[in-house]
Amino acid sequence: MDGYSALLVVTFLVVGLAVTMLVLNLLLGPKNPSAIKSEPFECGQVQITSPRQRFSVKFYLIAIVFIVFDIEVVFLIPWAVLYRWFLTQPSWAVLAFTEMLVFLGILGLGLAYFWKRRGLEWD
Amino acid sequence: MTAQVVEALVHAAIKFAILVPGFVLALAALMSWIERRQSAMIQDRVGPNRASIGGVRAWGLFHIIADTLKFALKENIVPRGSNPLLFRLAPFMAMAPALIVFAVMPVGPTNRWVVSNLDVGILFIFAIGSLSVYGATIAGWSSNNNFSLLGALRVSAQMISYEVSLALNLVGVFMVFGSINLQTIIEGQGALLGGVLPKWGIVVQPVAFFLFLAASIAETKRTPFDAPEGEPELVSGYFTEYSGLALATWFLTEFAAVIMVAMMATAVFFGGWQIPWLPPTPALVATWWFQIACVMAFFAKTLFFVWVQMQLRWTLLRMRYDQIMTMGWKYILPISLANVLVTGLFLLLTR
Amino acid sequence: MALILFFVFAIAAVLSGICVAFSPFGNNPVYSAIALIMTLFFLACEFVLLHATFIAVLQILVYAGAIMVLFTFVIMLLNLSKEEIGEERLTLTKVVGLVVVLIGLTYQIGRVIWAHKVAPVTLHLTDGGPSNPAFGTIQDVGVKLFQDFLVPFEVTSILLLVAIVGAVVLAKRKI
Numbered sequence: 001m002d003g004y005s006a007l008l009v010v011t012f013l014v015v016g017l018a019v020t021m022l023v024l025n026l027l028l029g030p031k032n033p034s035a036i037k038s039e040p041f042e043c044g045q046v047q048i049t050s051p052r053q054r055f056s057v058k059f060y061l062i063a064i065v066f067i068v069f070d071i072e073v074v075f076l077i078p079w080a081v082l083y084r085w086f087l088t089q090p091s092w093a094v095l096a097f098t099e100m101l102v103f104l105g106i107l108g109l110g111l112a113y114f115w116k117r118r119g120l121e122w123d
Numbered sequence: 124m125t126a127q128v129v130e131a132l133v134h135a136a137i138k139f140a141i142l143v144p145g146f147v148l149a150l151a152a153l154m155s156w157i158e159r160r161q162s163a164m165i166q167d168r169v170g171p172n173r174a175s176i177g178g179v180r181a182w183g184l185f186h187i188i189a190d191t192l193k194f195a196l197k198e199n200i201v202p203r204g205s206n207p208l209l210f211r212l213a214p215f216m217a218m219a220p221a222l223i224v225f226a227v228m229p230v231g232p233t234n235r236w237v238v239s240n241l242d243v244g245i246l247f248i249f250a251i252g253s254l255s256v257y258g259a260t261i262a263g264w265s266s267n268n269n270f271s272l273l274g275a276l277r278v279s280a281q282m283i284s285y286e287v288s289l290a291l292n293l294v295g296v297f298m299v300f301g302s303i304n305l306q307t308i309i310e311g312q313g314a315l316l317g318g319v320l321p322k323w324g325i326v327v328q329p330v331a332f333f334l335f336l337a338a339s340i341a342e343t344k345r346t347p348f349d350a351p352e353g354e355p356e357l358v359s360g361y362f363t364e365y366s367g368l369a370l371a372t373w374f375l376t377e378f379a380a381v382i383m384v385a386m387m388a389t390a391v392f393f394g395g396w397q398i399p400w401l402p403p404t405p406a407l408v409a410t411w412w413f414q415i416a417c418v419m420a421f422f423a424k425t426l427f428f429v430w431v432q433m434q435l436r437w438t439l440l441r442m443r444y445d446q447i448m449t450m451g452w453k454y455i456l457p458i459s460l461a462n463v464l465v466t467g468l469f470l471l472l473t474r
Numbered sequence: 475m476a477l478i479l480f481f482v483f484a485i486a487a488v489l490s491g492i493c494v495a496f497s498p499f500g501n502n503p504v505y506s507a508i509a510l511i512m513t514l515f516f517l518a519c520e521f522v523l524l525h526a527t528f529i530a531v532l533q534i535l536v537y538a539g540a541i542m543v544l545f546t547f548v549i550m551l552l553n554l555s556k557e558e559i560g561e562e563r564l565t566l567t568k569v570v571g572l573v574v575v576l577i578g579l580t581y582q583i584g585r586v587i588w589a590h591k592v593a594p595v596t597l598h599l600t601d602g603g604p605s606n607p608a609f610g611t612i613q614d615v616g617v618k619l620f621q622d623f624l625v626p627f628e629v630t631s632i633l634l635l636v637a638i639v640g641a642v643v644l645a646k647r648k649i
Contacts, residue, residue, distance in 0.1 A: 003227075004522050005128070006135035006239040010226040013139055015507050017222070018215035025211070025368040030198045040202040040268040041363055051272040056549045057645045059280050062448075063544040064641040066283040068634045069456070070540040073290045074532055075627070077246065078616030080297035083467065084132065084614075087474040092621070097471050099624060104460060106631040110638035111457070120452045122445030128475075208499060242611055243531045250531045253539025255545065257511070261504065264550045276551065283543055303612060 061119055065111075072107050076100070132394060135226075138238045143225055146422070150429070151378035152187050158433060159186075163435045170262025180316055194371040202267055202364045211267035214365065214372035217258025220251045221379040228386050229306045231396050231406045231418040237306065244305040245297075248387070252342075256282045258376070259351075263361030277444055278351035284350075284451040285341040291459040292335040295328045295466040296391055309395030313402050321399045324392035330462050332392045336457050339387065340432060341451065343380040347439040348447050385428030389421060393428075396421040482525050503549040507542060514538040528609040541600035 040047050079100055086096035114120065156171070159182065163170025179185075189255040201207050227247050229237035241247050249438035256279050263275020297303055300311040325332045341348035352360030362373045389395060396417035397403070407413045442450070493509035514537045515624045555627035619627055 002525070003239040003241045005132060007226055007241075009132050009136050010139050010223055010238060011160075013136060014143075014222045015217050018219050021218075021368060021372060022211065022215055022540055024195065025199060028195050029367055031530060032198070033200070035203075037200055038203045040204065041264065041358065042269065043358075047269070049266055049269065051269045055276060059276060059551060059644050060544070061641055062280050063283060063547045063636060067536075067540045068637050069287040069439060070290075070536060071630075071634060073287060074536060075302060075619075075630070076291070076294050077297060077526070078612050079620060080294045080463075081301055081303055081612050082616040082620065083298045083300040084469065086151060086620070093471060093474060097467050098619065099620065099628065100467065101464065102628055104464065105633045106628075106635050108457075108460065110635040114638055114642060115453070117646065119642055119645075120449065122448050123189070206502070206504075209504060241527070243527055246528075246531045246535065246612075248532040250539060253535055254511070256539075256543060257508075260546055261508075261552065264504070279543065279547065283540070 058119075058122070065114060067108065067120070068107070072104075075103065129353050135238050139226055142228075142230070142238065143222055147222070147225055147379055149380050150382055150426075151375050153434070154378045154381070154429065155374060156184060156187050158436070161433055162437055171422070190225055193373070195368055197367040199367040199369060200364070204267035205364070206265040206267075209261050210364075211369070213258050213262035213265060214362075214369045214376070215258075216261065217255055218372050218376045218379075220255040220258075221376045224251050224383055225386075226250045227305060228383075228390065229309060229395065230421045231414050232403055233414065234306075236396075236418060237413070240304070240306055242304055242310075243298065245293060245303050245387075245391070248383075249286070252383075253286060255376075255380075259361050262365070266361075266364040268364050270357045270359070270363045271361050274351045274357045275362070277357075278361055280343060281344070281348065281351060281383070281444075281447060281451075284448060285338045285455075287340055288334065288338040288451060288455040288459055291456070291463065292328075292331040292338060293391060294459075294463050295331045296324050298463070298466050298470060299324075299327045305352075305390050305395070309390055309397060310403075312394040312419065313397050315400070315402070321394060321397065323394045323397075328392070328462070328466070329459065331459065332388075334459050334462070335392070336384075336388060336431075338451070338455055339384040341447065343377060343404075343432075345377070345381065345432060346436040347442045350444040350447055351440060381429060381432050383423065385425045385432065388428045389424040395424075476523055483516045483519040483523070485518065487513050490516065504546070507546050507549055510545070511538050511542050514542070524610070528610060528612045528615050570593065 040051075042048070079096070083096060086092045160170045161321040162168075164403070170183065171186045172180055174180070174183055174185035174189045176185055199211075201210055223334075224247070227241050229240065229246055234240050259282075260275045260279045263271040263273075263278070266272070296308065300308045300313070302308055308324075312321065312323050316322045316326060320326055344351050351357070352362070357363070362370065365373060398416060398420050401407075403413070490509045490512040494506045494513065497505040497509060499505050514533060518530040518533040518538070521533055595639070
């Protein structure tokens with residue numbers, strides 16, 4: 001647990017640094033805002049379209065597929081750590097490889113389907 | 124709470140205070156100068172060399188001090204129609220995870236040289252690193268600026284796409300060394316293959332190394348993967364509206380991420396603090412000069428990878444955004460999956 | 475020490491959980507999302523106190539780092555305006571939801587009190603750690619997952635496949 005209590009201390013240090021910088025940021029420097037100065041940057045133009053608009057559903061799709069593959073990695077990591085240990089056990093060696101082959105195969109099918117349905121195209 | 128616990132915590136705080144402000148932040152400040160001098164050299168210019176203290180120019184090194192002062196003394200402009208609270212907080216939401224991850228990096232052979240030696244090591248870096256996407260996204264969204272929003276959109280999609288590949292490429296290394304603890308992985312790299320070749324990550328997992336480097340550069344949003352902040356398209360991407368110390372924080376975060384990538388590449392693929400052909404026997408590890416030498420080796424390797432990333436920035440062209448996403452999902456991801464299976468099959472057949 | 479930290483994290487988790495619904499800074503869904511991320515983070519801290527370190531890291535990696543990204547995507551990029559959300563009304567769904575939550579909460583609290591009455595519980599949060607030193611490590615979880623729960627593990631992959639197919643089908647119909 002020592003490592004984790006050290007992390008708590010580290011987190012406090014970093015948050016302290018962030019707060020210090022935030023306060024310095026607020027204190028230092030001149031403050032004379034004007035209407036023109038606070039205009040959002042649009043290459044010198046007055047903003048024509050508001051940035052509050054909707055975007056392609058592609059981005060949500062990528063986020064969903066990302067979650068799926070993130071979970072896949074989460075399953076892969078304990079398997080990878082234990083793989084050497086599985087190999088030392090005669091009854092588990094081949095099975096350990098096969099179970100991950102099946103798991104990755106099914107997910108590979110998902111990736112192939114997503115690819116085929118043009119979920120990965122950005123045009 | 125016993126005195127022992129307090130002492131351990133104080134030690135951790137001191138170590139972190141030495142590692143992060145003393146190495147990471149100092150190097151980040153130096154990098155802001157190196158990057159401009161190097162771009163000048165490559166583009167056949169002189170570059171920044173005018174800042175001087177009492178007539179001493181020192182190749183423009185004083186620009187670091189001048190820049191810091193200028194950043195600190197500039198006005199902070201909060202754009203109209205933005206969300207001021209989120210706008211001001213966002214850079215620090217990005218900075219905090221980028222600095223906390225350094226706590227688990229072992230820079231030397233014993234526990235003395237690591238702030239927090241976690242059993243979940245690398246996974247902790249991924250977990251905290253995955254939180255850094257919010258800072259950029261919220262910055263772009265809260266700015267009320269079209270360029271910022273497009274940058275935020277691109278950066279979040281790009282970061283999550285490459286996060287998977289990044290982790291997948293390390294799975295092969297975990298299989299070879301049977302651990303996700305960074306110290307154990309580095310110790311495992313001390314052996315010699317066939318008595319000649321150091322058993323470094325790059326030797327046992329060459330494909331994974333190059334894919335890892337590509338994916339991690341994409342994760343830090345640097346050239347050739349810097350479409351989220353590409354000047355010709357998006358001005359400065361998600362941090363277009365920032366000024367003053369807040370803008371400096373964005374640069375700091377980016378350079379800290381570059382150093383983290385360099386340290387990860389060193390620790391996982393280049394033997395960490397191992398000195399090649401000098402196996403760390405317990406007797407050697409007990410001596411202070413060997414420990415210092417190991418720490419020096421670690422930092423030398425880290426500096427090498429920082430240099431590689433800086434060099435890449437001025438060597439390669441910026442990729443188009445669709446090319447970046449295509450590369451991540453259609454090439455790097457399937458190849459790293461295949462790499463895991465091939466590694467598994469190889470270990471199974473040679474058991 | 476562990477007990478103090480337990481209560482600190484528990485109170486922080488509950489407070490940020492309340493902030494998801496009632497943010498002190500104003501009515502903005504992004505504040506709620508950030509509060510939810512913090513809730514998940516403090517829950518991960520509780521897992522560390524229970525010596526389930528691997529699960530704690532996964533809690534941050536998967537929930538705070540992946541699923542919440544999707545949430546923020548939806549919130550930020552859908553940009554529902556006030557007119558589209560419409561005025562806040564008391565619908566039947568909300569009333570039913572409130573009743574269900576209250577019943578569930580009462581049941582849970584009652585169960586804890588009942589269990590405590592039947593057999594008094596003492597908190598086993600000590601600094602000493604669990605009796606099995608390997609408890610909660612990645613090896614411990616892995617052996618359980620890949621030997622004892624092999625079939626559920628394989629079924630998970632089908633579940634994930636269904637998620638991909640479902641996402642594509644939903645998104646393509648809307649284009």
